[in-house]
Amino acid sequence: xxxxxxxxxxxxxxxxxxxxxxxxxxxxxxxxxxxxxxxxxxxxxxxxxxxxxxxxxxxxxxxxxxxxxxxxxxxxxxxxxxxxxxxxxxxxxxxxxxxxxxxxxxxxxxxxxxxxxxxxxxxxxxxxxxxxxxxxxxxxxxxxxxxxxxxxxxxxxxxxxxxxxxxxxxxxxxxxxxxxxxxxxxxxxxxxxxxxxxxxxxxxxxxxxxxxxxxxxxxxxxxxxxxxxxxxxxxxxxxxxxxxxxxxxxxxxxxxxxxxxxxxxxxxxxxxxxxxxxxxxxxxxxxxxxxxxxxxxxxxxxxxxxxxxxxxxxxxxxxxxxxxxxxxxxxxxxxxxxxxxxxxxxxxxxxxxxxxxxxxxxxxxxxxxxxxxxxxxxxxxxxxxxxxxxxxxxxxxxxxxxxxxxxxxxxxxxx
Numbered sequence: 001x002x003x004x005x006x007x008x009x010x011x012x013x014x015x016x017x018x019x020x021x022x023x024x025x026x027x028x029x030x031x032x033x034x035x036x037x038x039x040x041x042x043x044x045x046x047x048x049x050x051x052x053x054x055x056x057x058x059x060x061x062x063x064x065x066x067x068x069x070x071x072x073x074x075x076x077x078x079x080x081x082x083x084x085x086x087x088x089x090x091x092x093x094x095x096x097x098x099x100x101x102x103x104x105x106x107x108x109x110x111x112x113x114x115x116x117x118x119x120x121x122x123x124x125x126x127x128x129x130x131x132x133x134x135x136x137x138x139x140x141x142x143x144x145x146x147x148x149x150x151x152x153x154x155x156x157x158x159x160x161x162x163x164x165x166x167x168x169x170x171x172x173x174x175x176x177x178x179x180x181x182x183x184x185x186x187x188x189x190x191x192x193x194x195x196x197x198x199x200x201x202x203x204x205x206x207x208x209x210x211x212x213x214x215x216x217x218x219x220x221x222x223x224x225x226x227x228x229x230x231x232x233x234x235x236x237x238x239x240x241x242x243x244x245x246x247x248x249x250x251x252x253x254x255x256x257x258x259x260x261x262x263x264x265x266x267x268x269x270x271x272x273x274x275x276x277x278x279x280x281x282x283x284x285x286x287x288x289x290x291x292x293x294x295x296x297x298x299x300x301x302x303x304x305x306x307x308x309x310x311x312x313x314x315x316x317x318x319x320x321x322x323x324x325x326x327x328x329x330x331x332x333x334x335x336x337x338x339x340x341x342x343x344x345x346x347x348x349x350x351x352x353x354x355x356x357x358x359x360x361x362x363x364x365x366x367x368x369x370x371x372x373x374x375x376x377x378x379x380x381x382x383x384x385x386x387x388x389x390x391x392x393x394x395x396x397x398x399x400x401x402x403x404x405x406x407x408x409x410x411x412x413x414x415x
Contacts, residue, residue: 015211015224017203018060020182025137026070027081031089037069038093042100049101053378056219059104063139063180063222066097072108073134075115075254080131087254087328088321091261095317098265099272102382103220105262107177110142113255113413114185114197114239119328120251121243129236130199133183140199141181143172143226153412157228159188159198165234168198172226178202178209179222186228187241197239198231206231217378217385245411248336250327253343255413257320260343262386263350264317267310270357270379275303277365277376299364306360309353316346337408340415344395351392354383390414 028034045062052059066072071093076082090112098105111134118130134140146155157170168188178184184207185197200207206229213223244251282293290296320343327339358380362369369376398415401407409415 014208015179017201018180018182021064021068021137023068023137025068025073025135027135028070028074028083028085030083031085034071034074034083034085034089034093035096037071038096041066041069041071042096045097045104046100050375050378052101052220053103053382054375058180058222059101059107059220060180062101062104063107066104066108067139068137071097072111072137072139073115073131075112075119076131076134077119077127080127081135082131086321087257087324088318091257091317091321094258094261095265095268095314098262099268100265101220102262102266102269102386103218105265106218106221106386107180109255109258109262110144110177110185111140111181112258113251114140114142114199116254116328117197117241117244117251118239120249121240126236126239130239138182139177139180141175141178141184141202141222143175143178143184143186143228145172145174146170147173147225153414155187155189155195157186157188159190159196159233159238162232165232166198166238168200168228168231168233170228172228174223175209175226176218176221176223178226179211179224181222183237184209184226185239186226186231186233188228194240194242197241198233199237199239200228200231200233204231204233215385217381217383219381245413247331248327248333248411249331250324250336250339252409252411252413252415253320253324253327253336253339256340256343256347256390256415257317257324259386259389260313260317260320260346260350263347263354263383264310264313266379266383266386267306267313267350267354267357270354270361270383271303271306271310273376273379274306274357274361274364277361277369277374278303281368282364282366293366302360302364306353306357309349309356313346313349313353316342316349320346333408336411337402340409341399341402344398344409344415347390348392348395348399351387354387355380358383 208227323339
């Protein structure tokens, strides 16, 4: 299902907003329930995932099911009526969904990160207001990154004070989830150069979302350009995001762990596809001396190696989740740095196994695995695209500085 036929050659056309949910979303009661719901959704999402990628069909019904399932509010604090589940569980949920369709897994990323930021920086009244939205099934998109700035954290989008509201102006790109969001958090600077989340209604006058995402991977993340032309945002929806980084908090690690989970999900899907193809379609090599491709000793060794590396990444992902839990409960320089470091370790391994597994798929499955009818290249395209969010070469630097010289990681959303 799709609600728009706008493509890159028609990028001047805006995509209309979608209606808010008519009934409240489910509220999950336990970690076990969250995992069970994620598996049930994934079993449905995977059925048409290849077709959605091939034809760039928006996952409209799937996204509604995902956000109404209660999985989009699992980090809302209990005091506000939310489940407040472990970040290890949150990461596992994102991994499970991403193994079925990594674009859908990524769409939830910024929503969950913004919910975490609201917990960190908002006052009680703002938390009540915005957490109530999340519990109803309202989806937060994002309008964070900008296309032409020197660095990712350099923002030109600004807002001006207008009494009971602010007026925002700017232009954004890489706005995953914005097309089908109900609210769009816009990163904008105040007169002092501090970054806030100005959470605009998706249908606000002057807010234009364009379907011009043309990447070869993660093709249905509902991303694109967001044009912000004198958009009014009530001050009730102006969140002081900068406070999450002017002192040690887990906010950066939370944004990062969700990235890790998307990549372990992609790796899991690629390994599963490799095993299935080798078991059902691949031929034994001429010199192998075996009748079945699955008896090839080199294939056996490679699958063992890939699975071991995935399990290592998953183990670090779980460890990072528990480290984040502690940093959220007890935010000190030490607990936050530990959460950042473990998450960086997981990010390195998840990136490397996602690229390795999606590449090795073709080597082990053989030439026929490259046929268009299988669309197996989507896994490599998704892995290569998603892992570009922040370079792992800088993660190695963070680890080296920490373990060699005791230097704590920087405080920002990429660390």
